[in-house]
Amino acid sequence: MVAGIRPGIRPSGRHESADSRAPGKTSMTVNRRGLLALSAAPLLAAPAVRAQGASQPAALRVGLILPMTGPFQSTGRQVDAAARLYAARNPAFAGRPVEIVTRDDAGVADTTRRLAQELVVNEKVAVLGGFGLTPLALAAAPIATRAKVPLVVMAAATASITEASPFVVRASCTLPQSSTVIADWAARNGLKKAVTLVSEYGPGIDAETWFKTRFTEAGGTVPASLRVPLQNPDFAPFLQRARDAAPEAVFVFVPSGAGSALMRQFAERGMGGAGIRVIGTGDLTDDDILNEMGDVAQGVVTAHYYSAAHDSAKNRAFVEAFRAANGTMRPNFMAVAGWDGMAMIRRALEKAGATADGPALVEAMKGLSFESPRGPVTVDAATRELTQNIYVRRVERRDGQLWNVETETFPAVADPAKTRR
Amino acid sequence: MSAPTAAPASTPTAARAAAQLARLSRWHPLEVAFWALAAASLVLVPDRSLLVAEIAVTALFALSLDLVLGYAGILTLGHAAFFGLGAYAAGIAAARGVTDPLLGLAIGASVATAAGWLSAFLVLRGSDLTRLMVTLGLASVLYELANRLSWLTGGADGLQGVEIGPLLGIWEFDLNGRVAAVYSLSVLFLGFLLVRRIVHSPFGWSLRAVKGNALRAGAIGLPVNRRLVAAYTVAAGLAGVAGALLAQGTGFVSLDVLAFHRSADVLLVLVIGGVGWLYGGLVGAVAFKLAQDLIATLTPQYWQFWIGLVLVALVLVGRDRLAALPARLFRRRAAPALAVREAGE
């Protein structure tokens, strides 16, 4: 088993689980999607059949804009798979059949913007979701405001996104949430000197800022703050500089997927041997690629809101269902955000009524509290972020596979970027 | 800038030349039909206004490249630099309070024109490869700059807070893109008129002479370098206008406007439509964008493959055979001169 993720999923521009228009391809996962759609069809037909003379409830269209191709492909696939799984398990939201329309923006913000406009104007979606990276979410936020459509962020993590529009609600987490927790953990565990190494864009700068603030408040020092360009990163010179600063740990943030390259360079430079630990947010040890990273990843400590190894009945069921529907793909934190995003939409619709419009839906989302595969979550009414548990985890090998094993829980962490004001 | 067009028609040669130019610049009925169709699209397919606006922007960008490549013969892989500059200039102006779209357009155009004039000297020396590299290098430097100066451009996150005011104070840019489409098409038409005027003037013909054989053109007294700089500057300005249109129509600017694929795509658009022909960029833009819209619903992966295949096939089949088509369509007495075939070099 080499590249665990086979590119079997051939994402197409339009996906409507209501009608099984799955093209006749032979790859396993697409057939499964077709099967899922086929099995969902009678379930979707059921409410219509049961309707007694009353007009059929209009379908709820959810537009997902995700990077299904390009370097951030894995994010798109994870979120899409989880959202569809949820729709398959819960075919009716407040009595309305759910239709998911997925569009691929390939990680380019201009495309995201155009797609958001098209989805809202032409496809008449009731909710926009997805957004694999911060620039993509920021590009679409004004569209949500203008069209008065809720925008559920299922992956991007910069704190400022929810401030870009009053219609933005987040189902993932913010970088300040995870960075401050790892900073606390580091200070508590005797680490005094840490260098930060982040990708130079919104989330990276967030991570660096909040880690530094919390770590220095707790008495640590940050001798160097290194920023790697987002496009074409070459980690070698930066890692060398990090090494030259002789820290006890390197705090890392890179977009999920880039972690492998960084860890390899880290090992190649012999930094582990020099007594330097790697700590960071969970984006580094993304469950999707963790296994392929190999032994270089062992012992890395990160803080994040979800690990596929989370020990709860709900999570075990989720992971099992996800794997059953998607080959051997393990759900990562993006997937659970997609799942929870859909859950938020459903619960909000049930709370506000089946015919609720955009603003009413957003209002209904505020204050929602439920149990997710990650743990208990609450939508903060003021900030529209999730208050949730953040776990400190360590990469360990169990049953021949690498997992993020949770070692400590920081309960009910709100977004510190907003609570400070 | 050019040999005086209003020279006293005293000498018979000058009179003949003026008459020929006047004849060539008459509007062909097919041209009128093209523009009528363009205007009609706004009414016939109102829900595709976003696409129409995009086509207009791409067409203007390709037209500007045609001026540089088709008429002046400068091989450039970095034309997106001016497109991006115009986009960022207009976007930054809007984000800082200059919300009037026409003013923003003027700002975008000025910045791009200035950049074109300043960098024109780079393309004067050296071979084709040198020019390719230098233009590519310049576009890459600008990309890096935009990336670095994130306090100004928003960096990798894109420019935020772009607010575009109503056009002429009356029409708000709506979510459907109708106003953007009308705006873009109008600007495209004006730009087209400008290029048409340039091409059918002694200046335009001198450009063709330079492209055909710079040495000979210099020998008969044409100021070759000045012509090239002028053409490059005007083209840069037009590309900047196209970029500004994009920024204003979508209300957003990201690093993508300076990416290499923009330069490559516009080159492809122009080649599809035909290099050295006024309508090359326009026709190419329509074909390209429509095809992209059609195939892109599958996935950009497939799209890139087909584009590559089209390029390879186009080159292997021979662009000059395709370029001969418009000559047959626009049959006139001066047809051989109008159909500027690729010199094959």
Next chain:
Amino acid sequence: MLTVLFDGIAYGMVLFILACGLAVTLGLMNLVNLAHGAFAMAGGYAAVVLVNRLGVPFLAALPLVFLLTALLGAVLERLLYVHVYARSHLDQVLFSIGLVFMSIAVVDFTQGSQQQFVRIPDFLRTRFEVAGVSLGAYRLLIIGLCGAVALLLHLAMTRTRFGAQLRAAVDDPRVARGLGINVSLLFAVTFAVGSGLAGLGGALGAEILGLDPSFPLKFMIYFLIVVTVGGTASIGGAFLAALLLGVADVAGKYYLPEVGAFVIYSVMIGVLLWRPQGLFGRVALR
């Protein structure tokens, strides 16, 4: 920082191996081949398949990668490239960009978009401390291997009959033909060897440059810079330019991370303005 110099030299060596094929084909056939990076990518992915999936030992896989990519190059040359030799540069640019797009899409489709890694053997993952400077084994291998290749190339060019014929053909193809040198065969062999070297470079460089479907576009500008700065007249020019570029890039990113990438582009523009034919080239024919 000597480690930085060492890293830079290793980087430069990889760039040299990647770009020397391009330098020679450009100088010899006046062919602007922007798809050169695609052969490098093919080599990289071939290495991934051979080493990761078929279990071939890394060092044994390298010559195999060279041969495979050289074969690919030879086939494509005879089938496709031969038609564009006489065309204008614009046509060649369009053609090669088309090939790049196609290759990227094919690789993306068959292998996925994620970064690929070649499983290098453990003995190459160690580091040595030499006189206080920390050196990685893998980078040492690169320097050694690429240096050997450079030497071989130089010897081939100067001491063999083939090399003499090649230099003659670069100098003036018409006269060379007139002397009875089979220039088309020369073209084919040179193109194949150049592509093979690119493939080898891609396989070696996967570890330090990263390997994903967008590799040809990402590194195209680097190859072109090496070729234009080094000039197309000699291998030595490309070698020096590649080293210069590698060290400047790594050092720039280390010492001046804010300025990092500008260094190379500015150096290139500066050199081209000063000497449009490159540092070591002769004035171009067209």
